[in-house]
Amino acid sequence: MSLARLGFLTIGLFDPAHPRGGHETTLQLIELGERLGFDSAWVRQRHLQFGISSPAAVLAAATQRTSRIALGTAVIPLGAENPLRLAEDLATVDVLSGGRLNPGFSTGTPMHFDDYKEALYPGTWSDEDLSYARLLRFRGFVRGDQVSDFSGREGIEEYSERVEPHAAGLADRLWYGAGSTRSARWAGASGFHLLTSSVVQSEGGVTSFAEVQRAQIDAYREELGGAGRVSQGLVVIPTDSATPRQVERYRAYVAGRAGRVGVPQGPRGMLFAADLVGTSAEIASRLQEDVAFQAVDEVAFALPFSFEHDDYVQLLTDIAGALAPLLGWRAAA
Template sequence: MTPSATSSAPAAGTAPRIGFAAQVDHTGVEVDAGPPSSSGLRAGTELFTAAERLGYDVGYVRTRHLQDALSSPLLFLAALGQSVQRMQLGTAVIPLRFENPGRLAEDLATADLLLGGRLRAGLGSGYSAHDAMYVEAYGQMRGERGEHVDRVLHELLALLDGQIVSTADAHVEGVEPGTPLRVQPQVPGLRSRLAYGAAGAERAAMAGSAGLGLQLATMVPDDGSGRSFESLQLDVVEAYREASRAAGYGEGHVMVSRQMIPVTGDAELERYVSLIPRERAAAPGVSGEHRSLEIGGHEAVYSQIVLDDPSVVAQALIADPVVQAADEIVLVLPFSADRTDQLRVLESFARDVVPHLLAAIVT
């Protein structure tokens, strides 16, 4: 599990990056015993620090608003980077429905500088079909959700590319009048390290055409064909690769996430089964792919979940054609697990699964 600078499709003998995605909470706010602090943020910092020691290449946090999970992930990652020295740090994802493109461009660039170019920010549309609850805090969308998100993304990328937004007049301190003004700071290469979380082929192709990486989750839209999750997601990968090549960005970079948890005994199996969403946890072992509704209300197919011996987990990943086609493989930790359980999963996956996985893929 060594850091990789390549953004092309995996070639023979090329090891994919190995990462994980975790939910970090800003809960447990403490104000009585000294300066304000959060036990949830401390636990998240400890988890990522331990993951770096275990050899993971990249770690991601999810973003939520009006909930307990991180609402300001870039601030957390910038602070985390002061103790996590090697591992790349990212988001999966920042929902653009809530963002101002100028402010987000400033925050992305500043965080990337503080991280020494290690930021791997994933962007996405959002996660709720019921937008009314967010209007008071985050304002109205401009048009339909898709139009609004596309506008924010287009403006964000233009700003990161150095678009001139104004010209200095006599009231701008320290700048000669007439000087072109851009959103600051400008960080060369930052745009190429961004990714987009796309579930379907159309959005994946958009990401490829824009020169962004692709983040794939454990869900894909159900096209009604009855095809397997892996078959549907392979279509998404191919749409992305094709669009990336056509736009002159080569094969791009594909990150695939899976929830496959190694367990070493009946006690662990019983404990971790309870952490899986109720409709997915009818029986221990391999829980097959699941058809249901996504958060936005559309029909979706969810990947299988594996809770089993590490060798079974490794074989399930090795047999997954989307994993075989990926540049980066990300373990999704159970979001409701406490830090002790999350750390145990990270340790077992790194020790007992990754060596077998890489030995099979890197041939």
């Protein structure tokens, strides 16, 4: 299967003493991605860390510095959000972008929720519904479902019964970040696109990441009669134009994370994909042998967390210029 859509994913790290710099370089990477022909740029969300805490704000800025590239979130943990307010924010971003927003979400209990739940929902956190239903509520809000019993004129002001601005089509561009067969099936049955990353939940004693991920993709598509959009987010580190010093650092980074591959981690038995480092030809060969990659035609390759800006420029340039064409991709005009 040829690669039809090429994307990348960044966490947007910043120096806590100088946060503007990291946010600016994130925007510069998105601009570079558009110039290189990438079809999409995605940002992670991290609460109480030195990464992007407000994807809506960052992507709103990106809408004014790009004109074509799709802008996504991978993912927003919905348990830490008010769905109605988030619907207003993301609808605004979509309107500013001209309909380019592709929000991705997770449900359930957010990471380290117990450490800040009282600050987020003082005295009421136990009453919050963190289930799939929270995402369905959000979709209803952006779809235009009624949220207020009052509409019309009051004095000189006009009120709407639905979330405004209304972003036509946004409800059809929502993604769900699934890591288990159960959540993949739910995403398919509920009509969401599927984001699958470099972390999945092991199931049935299988410890091959690619086999588990492929089974989850197949389960998702089974719910949709074989259809459905799936984006895969592996870490790829092409070295074609890297300096010897960069190559040395890249290989050390991968070696430092290799011990977790194939070994279920934590109480849920999470499996991590191997980071792929090497020439574009070497990475393309490994991807083409990957049974999960064989089932997708779009990707959001994840940039490693802790690299420097120049490293990311080199990686994006090699991904678009060397790796992706070997996978059948052609740059957007």
